[in-house]
Amino acid sequence: MSERVVIDQLQSLPDGPVSVSGWVETVRDQKKVQFVILRDETGAVQLVNPATRPVADSPDPQDADALALTDTISALATGTFLTVTGELKHDERVKLGGVEVKIGALEIAGAALAETPIAADSGLDKRMDWRFLDLRQRRNNLIFRVATTLEHAMRTWWIERDYIEIHSPKLMSSPSESNAELFSLEYFGDQTAYLAQSPQHYKQMAQAAGFGKIFEIGDVYRADPSFTSRHATEFTSIDAEISWIDSHEDVATMQEELLAAAISAVKAKHGAEIEELFGVEVIVPSLPFPRIPLAEARDIVAARGHVTQRTDGDLEPEGERQVSAHVKETFDHDFVFVTDYPFEIRPFYHMKDAATGLTKSYDLLYKGVEITTGAQREHRIEVLEAQAVEKGLALGGLEHYLDFFRYGVPPHGGFGMGQARLLMLLLGESSIREVTFLFRGPTRLAP
Amino acid sequence: MSERVVIDQLQSLPDGPVSVSGWVETVRDQKKVQFVILRDETGAVQLVNPATRPVADSPDPQDADALALTDTISALATGTFLTVTGELKHDERVKLGGVEVKIGALEIAGAALAETPIAADSGLDKRMDWRFLDLRQRRNNLIFRVATTLEHAMRTWWIERDYIEIHSPKLMSSPSESNAELFSLEYFGDQTAYLAQSPQHYKQMAQAAGFGKIFEIGDVYRADPSFTSRHATEFTSIDAEISWIDSHEDVATMQEELLAAAISAVKAKHGAEIEELFGVEVIVPSLPFPRIPLAEARDIVAARGHVTQRTDGDLEPEGERQVSAHVKETFDHDFVFVTDYPFEIRPFYHMKDAATGLTKSYDLLYKGVEITTGAQREHRIEVLEAQAVEKGLALGGLEHYLDFFRYGVPPHGGFGMGQARLLMLLLGESSIREVTFLFRGPTRLAP
Structure with a gap:
């Protein structure tokens, strides 16, 4: 198996490269920075990516990989299962466990349809x-x-x-x-x-x-x-x-x-x-x-x-x-x-x-x-x-x-x-x- | 619950009073002495009783309890569940675990019909x-x-x-x-x-x-x-x-x-x-x-x-x-x-x-x-x-x-x-x- 780290272990690891796998709980797609809350069976962690947006009249050629990653994150549907390799960083300002992972590469393992049929507050029968x-x-x-x-x-x-x-x-x-x-x-x-x-x-x-x-x-x-x-x-x-x-x-x-x-x-x-x-x-x-x-x-x-x-x-x-x-x-x-x-x-x-x-x-x-x-x-x-x-x-x-x-x-x-x-x-x-x-x-x- | 001792514990106990419960595996009903092999979920033990048989022209009155116990043992059907209180005795001549229990009192908890419908060597379907x-x-x-x-x-x-x-x-x-x-x-x-x-x-x-x-x-x-x-x-x-x-x-x-x-x-x-x-x-x-x-x-x-x-x-x-x-x-x-x-x-x-x-x-x-x-x-x-x-x-x-x-x-x-x-x-x-x-x-x- 890949060297996946389960999320509740992240806090005990030093800053450095990690690989985490789970599903997308929420995406905050801001202009300059993107946040993904990724959950697995043990917990949740914040993933972060500095957005690279296409610039119409860019003086220099833009980084194609960075553009693609930003696009991928913008398009992520809640519930999508994915693996991220990136850099773990301890930061006490991060409310969710005091750590975040800066996304290096993101691999979608199982994409979700965009519309989730239920919400947490749906009725019992619907759930x-x-x-x-x-x-x-x-x-x-x-x-x-x-x-x-x-x-x-x-x-x-x-x-x-x-x-x-x-x-x-x-x-x-x-x-x-x-x-x-x-x-x-x-x-x-x-x-x-x-x-x-x-x-x-x-x-x-x-x-x-x-x-x-x-x-x-x-x-x-x-x-x-x-x-x-x-x-x-x-x-x-x-x-x-x-x-x-x-x-x-x-x-x-x-x-x-x-x-x-x-x-x-x-x-x-x-x-x-x-x-x-x-x-x-x-x-x-x-x-x-x-x-x-x-x-x-x-x-x-x-x-x-x-x-x-x-x-x-x-x-x-x-x-x-x-x-x-x-x-x-x-x-x-x-x-x-x-x-x-x-x-x-x-x-x-x-x-x-x-x-x-x-x-x-x-x-x-x-x-x-x-x-x-x-x-x-x-x-x-x-x-x-x-x-x-x-x-x-x-x-x-x-x-x-x-x-x-x-x-x-x-x-x-x-x-x-x-x-x-x-x-x-x-x-x-x-x-x-x-x-x-x-x-x-x-x-x-x-x- | 009664102070029942499971049979595989008997060997580790000192000689003295014990109570065991199980079912009758075999009875050897000899003229002078009766043996019962009693099995429970942990093992088997030999129970022993010096038989008291009725004497036609007994000079002294016979012990009614002893006569009854002997009769009870003679009539025991295989499979009958019973509790015996008696005296544990270590005796290396006893092949079955080196202990036996001299029967004091015997209480039948669940009597079996005399004819057991199967034997150990019966066919699988019958068993x-x-x-x-x-x-x-x-x-x-x-x-x-x-x-x-x-x-x-x-x-x-x-x-x-x-x-x-x-x-x-x-x-x-x-x-x-x-x-x-x-x-x-x-x-x-x-x-x-x-x-x-x-x-x-x-x-x-x-x-x-x-x-x-x-x-x-x-x-x-x-x-x-x-x-x-x-x-x-x-x-x-x-x-x-x-x-x-x-x-x-x-x-x-x-x-x-x-x-x-x-x-x-x-x-x-x-x-x-x-x-x-x-x-x-x-x-x-x-x-x-x-x-x-x-x-x-x-x-x-x-x-x-x-x-x-x-x-x-x-x-x-x-x-x-x-x-x-x-x-x-x-x-x-x-x-x-x-x-x-x-x-x-x-x-x-x-x-x-x-x-x-x-x-x-x-x-x-x-x-x-x-x-x-x-x-x-x-x-x-x-x-x-x-x-x-x-x-x-x-x-x-x-x-x-x-x-x-x-x-x-x-x-x-x-x-x-x-x-x-x-x-x-x-x-x-x-x-x-x-x-x-x-x-x-x-x-x-x-x-």
Whole structure:
């Protein structure tokens, strides 16, 4: 590769020849001098060129190269990718990093059309149409560097603790969660395949397989017609499942330690830049996170004057916000585990507590939004079958799943967490669309 | 959680009380003494119990608990998950790790049916029917620990070099690679979605977005009707794409360094166990890998006496084996980049070399099998469109993809690598089915 220097390294180099590559963010084409702001994945730098304009009755022949360079810069469209070799100069008067590069030669690598279809302040839908341009914004680039750090910190935490990473199939012969919100496709003529709504079946299978502790980060699919800021038809799910637990509490403990480690890594690497570009302070959560049983959470919501519209006893989005507000005011904490959900509003595979009849499960709320459901799973086949029947499910459709429990399985549990929700809340964004590389929704399949 | 000790820690503990959890691998139910081999995700240990059998005319009353424990052990089915608390004792006569646990109490956590449907020597298809039992084998467990280490080493190598990890959507409005081998589905009534055959479009989009260097590890889909040991309808693809390259050589250099680092990590962590269970020495490849232009590779194949059946000039599987055999004999190397493929046998988006007309691309062979295609991409929109037309493609269907090249894009290239092929060859396995958590093929959608 050419001896390209990435832009955030320029400040540490001495004055002298350099080569930088990036795209044109702005051009200031003044009569006597031309400035180009060039951005790459690490930062931006000012390029400068003393303009050589054609003089009608020049007494001496003009420098053809200098004329051509000036013309080229005048004609540069925003977004054009180019490489400049030139002279780096430190100059504290230059606001952008205290350095500039005097252009020696300029090579256009990929010219842009003159008219850019979006601006930084275009509406979200328009920006999604042109996501590849939208992602050139510095704050959008940061989102994906933060996501990379967040995930890598989680994987590292797990792997240091001997977890196995799995890639479970997303093509299945039967639904993984429910018969609703399910994508199906024709599979080699006479078969029907379903797209996995979660890795639930298979992360439990890994427990029957004796894997002990596993995680998976992968895409799952929901044919969910909703258009809220928290839903997508394809999203990255962060899942873990562990054996030999006593209750969902062991899962919650794992998850809170994991999150504290991951958020701590984000703060260390990107905290200052997040504060600058998102106006958000990254707060590493203290351990343990607060826990509130659902019944108590409902009382808190009511005491705060919110009248629920739901009749099933679950929290609605406003209820979740109220619980989180209470926790923030009372414990100064951004996270809260809401625990002990009744079986009626939980999947059939959540284990019931023998004493209370409530499930050994939790939802994790972060800044007012649910990001996770976790639970101990029912691993006793007779009980599991009875719970499926209680939910009105046909055991035939669950045949392969139920088989996992017939040849020995340890007590186990786990959680699933939406990557985009976590990221959205961490950065104080208003929609998962902003933090998803390419969002997919009912009316959004492209680009 | 209970104070469970994982089995590979037992040897380092002093004699005394311990609690272990796992599943029953075998029971030796002798008259005077009972032995259980208990396995967990880390190893196996011998449990021992002095049998207390009912005596018809016992002069003294027998110990009811001891009788019950003996009965319980006699009735244990293979695969049953249980927890034993007992006394750890070091005894060098015990072949299995030099320790045993005298059973104090035994608690069955998940009983298995008495008849196990498969044995270790069952056929592959039968084992795939009962994959969760098949995965309990020690060597199968090792496969997924190796996969975890391999992937984490790759991610770490990339992230240390400031790559961004992306999750590109697998639901698309148009095919990502070709109109063949394509799964499609109805999407909210009147739309058709296609499952991504690769992240090709979107990893290139990340270059237009100025991300610079990215990677993705995620599942992709091919409606491929073949039943070979190297093909699947869903597989995990390891992809990277980088900007500002001079040619495919920059991609190859990145990939060989990445692979050497990843294989080195596997050797360090699992080398001895791989040698024990797979009879394979993990060899960290030396750098650089050999490179052979395709035309020369064909000559090598011919010189070795193999007559090709193909008329398009590409290597067939036997040709790939011959080239790798030649490289092994000549350079003692397991990898070889075959380079300079004619455009006729490459996708439309591979860049042509101006001088030769051949593509700036490579295949990477590992132990005789192709695991990767890499290339510099054509980023000049007029050339790219002309190449698409040359391949007979309709530009309309590529509309969103082609847009990525209209608003500036740097020169770039990348590779895609099949995770299962890499793992299969590393471990000397005969089929990707053996190294895939749950294989998906034309007749395999379950479990």
